[in-house]
Amino acid sequence: xxxxxxxxxxxxxxxxxxxxxxxxxxxxxxxxxxxxxxxxxxxxxxxxxxxxxxxxxxxxxxxxxxxxxxxxxxxxxxxxxxxxxxxxxxxxxxxxxxxxxxxxxxxxxxxxxxxxxxxxxxxxxxxxxxxxxxxxxxxxxxxxxxxxxxxxxxxxxxxxxxxxxxxxxxxxxxxxxxxxxxxxxxxxxxxxxxxxxxxxxxxxxxxxxxxxxxxxxxxxxxxxxxxxxxxxxxxxxxxxxxxxxxxxxxxxx
Numbered sequence: 001x002x003x004x005x006x007x008x009x010x011x012x013x014x015x016x017x018x019x020x021x022x023x024x025x026x027x028x029x030x031x032x033x034x035x036x037x038x039x040x041x042x043x044x045x046x047x048x049x050x051x052x053x054x055x056x057x058x059x060x061x062x063x064x065x066x067x068x069x070x071x072x073x074x075x076x077x078x079x080x081x082x083x084x085x086x087x088x089x090x091x092x093x094x095x096x097x098x099x100x101x102x103x104x105x106x107x108x109x110x111x112x113x114x115x116x117x118x119x120x121x122x123x124x125x126x127x128x129x130x131x132x133x134x135x136x137x138x139x140x141x142x143x144x145x146x147x148x149x150x151x152x153x154x155x156x157x158x159x160x161x162x163x164x165x166x167x168x169x170x171x172x173x174x175x176x177x178x179x180x181x182x183x184x185x186x187x188x189x190x191x192x193x194x195x196x197x198x199x200x201x202x203x204x205x206x207x208x209x210x211x212x213x214x215x216x217x218x219x220x221x222x223x224x225x226x227x228x229x230x231x232x233x234x235x236x237x238x239x240x241x242x243x244x245x246x247x248x249x250x251x252x253x
Contacts, residue, residue: 003025003232010034010087010089011063020223023049030055030231032049039060069124084135086122086137087139093155094155094158095197096207097154099153110154142185146242149206183245187216214249215247
C-alpha cells in the first residue's frame, strides 16, 4: 500500500492513462477524486474502484473552466479532508498541423486544455500543499514535449510548455516540501486519437516517419506504474524532472 491514507486527484480519469492511474492509486490505498468531462466513463471507473474495496469520488470537470477546477479541489478537501497528490493528466491532440496550417481557434483550444488546465489546477492546489509543507504534482507531458517530430506544432508546443512549467514549479517549491514531475509517454494504447480533428495530410506524413521507429506501443497500465512511483515516497528525491516512458523510442534521436 504505497499510497495508504493519501488523497489524489486525477484529471482525465474516465479513460486511458487517467483511468489506469485512478485504478492503480486506489489499489495502493489512495482515496481518489476522479475528474473528467465524460460522466459515464467516470461512473464506471468509480464503480470499479469501489467494487474492489477502494475509495473514489467522481467529479465532472472541464479543465478549461476555473470554477470546475476550484470545485474539483474543494471536493477532495470536503470529501477526504485534504489533498496530497495532484495528477494533471487531461489532454487532447491537435490535428498534426505544421505551423503553416495552424488556426488561432485550434491553438487556443489545445493550449487551454493541455497547458492552461495544468497551470490552473496547480495554482489552486498549491495553497493546500504550502500549508502542509508537502505535496506531489504529476503532469502528463509527452515525448512530443521533448522533440519536434511526434505531433503537430500545437500539441508539440503545448507539451513543451508543460515540461517547462513542471521544471519551474519543481524548482520554485523544492524548499517547501512540494515535488513536481512529469511523465513523457511515447506511443500508448489510449483513445486520445479520438480527439484529433481534421488531420493534416502533410503533418501525418512527416510525423509518421518517426512513429515507425517506436519499438512497441505501451499500455496505459505501464504509464500508471510510473505515476505511482512518482506519487509515492519512493520518489522522495525526484523533483523537477521528466521521466520518459517510451520503450526506448526517443533514445534513437
